[in-house]
Amino acid sequence: MAKSDKALVWGLFAAGGTVTAFVTPVLVVLTLLPALGVLPDVLTYDSLRAFADATLGRLAIVAIVVLSLWHAAHRLRITLHDFGVRADYAVAVVVYVAAAVGSLAAGWYALAL
Amino acid sequence: MSQRLVELEVLRFNPETDAEPTFQRYAVECPEEWVVLDALNHIKETVDPTLSYRWSCHMAVCGSCGMMINGEPKLSCKSFLRDYEGVIRVEPLAHFPIQRDLVTVIDDFVTKLKRVKPYLVAGEARPVEAGEYRQTPAQLKTYKQYTLCINCMLCYAACPEYGLEPKFIGPAAISLAHRYNLDSRDAGREARQQEIAATEGVWECSFVGACSEVCPEHVDxxxxxxxxxxxxxxxxxxxxxxxxxxx
Incomplete structure (x- = not known):
């Protein structure tokens, strides 16, 4: 039998899972802090804008967004399969196209802003 | 030894006479220390000699006596009566066709096992004088855990993906392929990858993890x-x- 190309989407899923496992809790905390009235200098608009303007910061943001999208897409595909949705091909096309569009949008924003 | 009246509800099916499997209830006095397999043997010896099931070693080594006990895949030789209350329901392993009573048809698993070449494939032939293929303790440690598989197929009965997609090569066969792939003496990985890296191979797994939960040998x-x-x-x-x- 031929080897499957599913390795490509699984690789993005695994990388995205690792990234989101580390980054998502941090983002939750960083979002809650200002909501609770705690606003350290590092979370002000100017410093976050400066972070996003630096090439490395911008690359990090794009990488996190893109990998999270592909992780979520593959997770959704597996979950739907486990819930008994048998249209795997159609589901795969929809979720991966969404992830691809999101990835392109993230790249475009990173270049345009 | 304290005795207890144990009630077993056992799935019965004779393909020659039955259209559908049915449950038959047996009530037998058993010592508390017995396992479910002891109770089945007691029933076969004293109540109903037509009851069919597989077993051999009675010590969780041979992997023959896997059954669904109260809906969970278990080795019946390792399932103590004292851990169960009320009527104990005993069925053949899920996801396999029934041959008779608690005996399943395991051809699918055996065929898949053969496909992944679960044996050492030597790279280049060495003369006998060259001596044994030596291995360090560290090299042994990388795969030793996966050698503990006893082919009991509990993981196949537990795996929801195998239930949904019977072509899935499944947990035990892929774990055994992995065991030989990790072996420093082996050169057969590329041939095994053709099977286990295919769509019907490892990619059908969605990491539910039930296989590791039911594995009686902790193969993971x-x-x-x-x-x-x-x-x-x-x-x-x-x-x-x-x-x-x-x-």
Missing amino acids: PAGALQQVKIKSTLDWFREHLMPWRRT
Whole structure:
């Protein structure tokens, strides 16, 4: 039998899972802090804008967004399969196209802003 | 030894006379220390000699006596009566066709096991004078856990993906392929990858993890399959992005 190309989407899923496992809790905390009235200098608009303007910061943001999208897409595909949705091909096309569009949008924003 | 009246509800099916499987209830006095297999043997010896099931070693080594006990895949020789209350329901392993009573048809698993070449494939032939293939304790340790599989098929009965997609090669066969792939004396990985890195191979696994929960030998097939996924993904990137490094 031929080897499957599913390795490509699984690789993005695994990388995205690792990234989101580390980054998502941090983002939750960083979002809650200002909501609770705690606003350290590092979370002000100017410093976050400066972070996003630096090439490395911008690359990090794009990488996190893109990998999270592909992780979520593959997770959704597996979950739907486990819930008994048998249209795997159609589901795969929809979720991966969404992830691809999101990835392109993230790249475009990173270049345009 | 304290005795207890144990009620077993056993699935019965005779393909020559029955259209559908039915449950038959047996009530037998058993010592508390017995396992479910003891109770079945007692029933076969004293109540109903027509009851059919597989067993051999009675010590969780041979892997023959796997059954669904109260809906969970278990070795009946390792399932103590004292851990169950009320009527104990005993059925053949899920996801396999029934041959008769608690005996299942295991051809599917055996065929898949053969496909993954679960044996050492030597790289180049060595003369006998060259001596044994030596291995360090560290090299042994990388795969030793996966040698503990006894082919009892509890993981197949537990795996929801195998239930949904019977073509899935499944937990035990892929774990055994992984065991030989990790062996420093082996050179058969590429041949095994053709099977386990295919769509019907490791990619059908969605990491539910039930296989590792029911494994009586603590092989952790789910962990093995995750490692196979990572290695197969690295292979994929190497083959598609670095064709000059194709192995």
